[in-house]
Amino acid sequence: MTEIRIADWASERETLLAIRFAVFVHEQGVPAELEEDAEDAKALHLLALSPDRQAIGTGRLLANGHIGRMAVHRDWRGRGVGSALLHTLLAEARRAGLRTVFLNAQCTAEPFYRRFGFQPEGEVFEDAGIPHRRMVRVLEDG
Structure with a gap:
């Protein structure tokens, strides 16, 4: 079973960046x-x-509700x-x-985020040469 836990940036920065670099820099x-x-x-x-304690994915949440840097190693997708x-x-x-959250989804990932209640907002734009779209979700209580 996969474990998801909060990570400390100061002590786990290299681990978190290794995942992000593998996905975003090397693959994309x-x-x-x-x-x-x-x-x-x-x-x-x-x-x-x-299950064998290998770092396989990451994501972050900013205080303003921006979700980003979602990355999962290719073998675990x-x-x-x-x-x-x-x-x-x-x-x-x-x-x-937070009452709302938002993210800038790669267009290929839009269906994934829609399954979680995110709705597209605005036009497609490029970020680092990859088409993205802002998506927003209002959070219900509980």
């Missing part, structure tokens, strides 16, 4: 300098661990890891008292 060609930003030190980060990460990020957003 995002420039390495775009993968870490000033928000990382302030964000709530999640880490997904495989389609096995519920991304869903578990997003479910936990939504629970943490509720716990923080």
Whole structure:
């Protein structure tokens, strides 16, 4: 069973960045300098661990409700890891008292986020050369 837990940026930065670099930089060609930003030190980060304790996924939540940096290692996609990460990020957003959350989804991931109640907002735009669309979800209580 996959474990999802809150990660400490200060002590687990390298682990979290290794996942993000594997997915965004190496697979998708995002420039390495775009993968870490000033928000990382302030964000709530999640880490997904495989049954044998390998780091396999991550995501973050900012205080303004922005969910981002969702990444799951290629070998673990389609096995519920991304869903578990997003479910936990939504629970943490509720716990923080947020009423809405938003993200900039890669267009290929829009159907995934729609399954969690996110609705597209605005036009498609490019970020790091990849088409994205802003998606928003109002959080219900509980």
